Amino acid sequence: MNGHNTQGQQIERPGDWSWKFWLTLPIYPYGKRRSLLTEVVPNTVWTIDQVQGIFYVVVPIRMTVMKLEAGGLLVYAPVAPTPECIGLMNALVAAHGEVRYIILPTISGLEHKVFVGPFARCFPSAQVFVAPHQWSFPLNLPLSWLGFPPDRTHTLPPNPQDAPFASEFDYAILGPVHLGLGRFAEVAFFHQRSHTLLVTDTLVSVPAEPPAIVQLDPYPLLYHAKDDGSDRVEDTPETRRKGWQRMALFALFFRPSALTTVDLIPSIRAAFKASDRSRKAYFGWFPFQWSDNWQQSFVALRGGGRLFVAPILQTLILNRAPQATLEWCDRVAEWDFNQVIPCHFDAPVAVTPSQFRQAFAFLEPPLTPGSAGDRPTPNSPALPPEDFALLEEIDAWLIRSKIVPPAPEK
Numbered sequence: 001m002n003g004h005n006t007q008g009q010q011i012e013r014p015g016d017w018s019w020k021f022w023l024t025l026p027i028y029p030y031g032k033r034r035s036l037l038t039e040v041v042p043n044t045v046w047t048i049d050q051v052q053g054i055f056y057v058v059v060p061i062r063m064t065v066m067k068l069e070a071g072g073l074l075v076y077a078p079v080a081p082t083p084e085c086i087g088l089m090n091a092l093v094a095a096h097g098e099v100r101y102i103i104l105p106t107i108s109g110l111e112h113k114v115f116v117g118p119f120a121r122c123f124p125s126a127q128v129f130v131a132p133h134q135w136s137f138p139l140n141l142p143l144s145w146l147g148f149p150p151d152r153t154h155t156l157p158p159n160p161q162d163a164p165f166a167s168e169f170d171y172a173i174l175g176p177v178h179l180g181l182g183r184f185a186e187v188a189f190f191h192q193r194s195h196t197l198l199v200t201d202t203l204v205s206v207p208a209e210p211p212a213i214v215q216l217d218p219y220p221l222l223y224h225a226k227d228d229g230s231d232r233v234e235d236t237p238e239t240r241r242k243g244w245q246r247m248a249l250f251a252l253f254f255r256p257s258a259l260t261t262v263d264l265i266p267s268i269r270a271a272f273k274a275s276d277r278s279r280k281a282y283f284g285w286f287p288f289q290w291s292d293n294w295q296q297s298f299v300a301l302r303g304g305g306r307l308f309v310a311p312i313l314q315t316l317i318l319n320r321a322p323q324a325t326l327e328w329c330d331r332v333a334e335w336d337f338n339q340v341i342p343c344h345f346d347a348p349v350a351v352t353p354s355q356f357r358q359a360f361a362f363l364e365p366p367l368t369p370g371s372a373g374d375r376p377t378p379n380s381p382a383l384p385p386e387d388f389a390l391l392e393e394i395d396a397w398l399i400r401s402k403i404v405p406p407a408p409e410k
Contacts, residue, residue: 016084025114028053029217035085036213040341040348041194043067043096047347048088049213050079052111056220057250060211061111062343064198065092066191069168072097075126076189076198077105077112077343078119086122099123101165103156104130105187105200107176112200112343117147128153129163131187133176156187168192170335174202174328177321180404184317188328190335196348197337202318203359204252204310204345206302210244211346219280220247229267229274229286245298246290248345252301252311255390258294262287300384307340307351307359311383314362315391316398319407322363333357 014032022031029051036049046065051058064076073096079085093099102123104116113136120128132155134143144150157163160171168191175185189198210221218235221243225233233239249256262270267287274286309318318325333353340356341347362382398404 013084016087017082019080019082021080021114021118025110027111028056028058028220033080033082033085034213034216035079035082035088036216037088038212040064040339041196044194045191045196045341046092047341048079048085049211050085051213051217053220053247053251056223057247058214058220059247059251059344060213060347062341062347064341065089066169066194066196067096068100068165069193072100074101074103074165074169075099075119076103077200078102078115080115081119081122089122093123099126102126102128103187103189104128105189105198107131107134107185108182110136113146117143117149120149120152121147124149126152127164129156130154131156131173131185132158133183133185135183172328172331174325175321177317177324178405179317179320180398180402188332190332190337192336195336195338197332197335197340197351197356199340200343202309202313203307203340203342203356205305205307205342205347205349206248206252207305207346208241208245208302210240214244215240218243224250226286227290229270232275246294249294249298249301249387253387253390256294256297256301257384257386257389258291258297260289260291262289297384297387301387303383305346305349307349307355308383309359309362310344311388311391314383315388315395316404318360318363320405322408326360326363329357329360 017032017034019031019033033050038047038049039045040047044067047062048065049060049062052061053059061079062077063079066074066076068074073092089099102116102120104113106112116128120126128148130143130148130153136146143153156171156173158173160166160169163169163171170190170192172188173185174188176183177185186200186202190196191198214221218240221240222233222235223243224246225239225243249258255261264287267285271285333356335353337353338350339348340351342349399406
């Protein structure tokens with residue numbers, strides 16, 4: 001992460017990490033969430049990171065705070081408003097003015113939506129703006145039932161010039177992409193003064209080293225650094241790096257080609273020989289086996305720190321609306337940004353509008369001889385197709401079950 005961490009001198013008080021509504025989204029780290037503040041642009045842009053995950057596969061989840069020229073703050077994609085998080089926010093409020101706007105830039109991402117209502121209640125003068133076409137599953141409930149303040153929750157206007165923060169921000173709405181039972185949408189925000197692009201889930205960049213927020217509790221890193229349940233690992237930088245790189249492959253592909261799962265009965269037998277049979281370690285159960293060349297898979301995934309579209313979005317979502325997605329890309333690429341802050345993995349990422357557009361080249365139809373024209377070319381090789389095997393199996397099952405429509409032919 002390139003920004004400056006401003007939390008280094010903070011006294012650790014575990015009670016400040018408490019998130020009492022964790023049952024609304026019961027995933028790791030459950031009721032205890034650390035928060036880490038980073039200053040990205042001095043006195044202008046900050047991020048607050050937390051972590052989330054399943055089976056100790058944890059990745060950062062991030063909100064961005066922007067200082068308004070007229071005074072006050074805009075918050076993009078809030079995270080869990082723990083006492084620690086709100087304490088960090090209150091320090092920014094004391095220095096730069098009250099929170100004036102809170103943005104929910106997605107419609108289907110529960111890991112973002114679930115925090116907005118509780119966060120808004122901590123800043124009662126803030127206006128909440130949400131992406132159009134909101135929905136929830138399994139019941140499509142009104143936002144007020146999800147904790148959003150009804151008297152100050154608004155839908156983002158279709159025309160960004162009609163938004164109250166139009167003098168400082170532009171935005172472009174992707175979607176909704178219709179997915180049978182649900183929909184996907186995302187709103188990219190452009191902060192003109194700092195030349196910063198904000199995105200939610202579409203784009204990621206994977207760092208080689210574990211992010212600072214993940215290292216505050218290294219247990220997940222050490223767990224996934226094991227080669228089997230009986231492996232005893234030491235807490236070293238090399239071990240943490242190994243665990244992080246495997247977690248990144250796991251998080252983005254679910255089952256990369258370098259990973260196989262051990263059959264249930266043998267994995268249970270192996271658990272009795274595990275070095276750690278505590279409840280925290282799933283009583284020694286470790287049903288994974290990595291091939292010797294797994295690091296090659298990570299190098300291919302990372303691509304030198306490139307910006308790319310998350311594999312699940314490539315395989316299951318954006319390929320359902322390639323033309324609309326590319327039109328959204330073209331709109332965003334008109335902005336004069338030099339860095340992007342995604343809500344997950346690394347941030348900020350130095351990027352040009354052209355590099356942003358290149359990340360979506362996988363949606364372009366195949367070239368015919370002599371037809372390249374002005375089409376952007378990828379700035380690095382495509383993600384390894386063999387790592388998409390599980391996602392493609394899921395996609396085929398969803399189509400066969402008529403849960404989602406098939407992707408259109410390119």
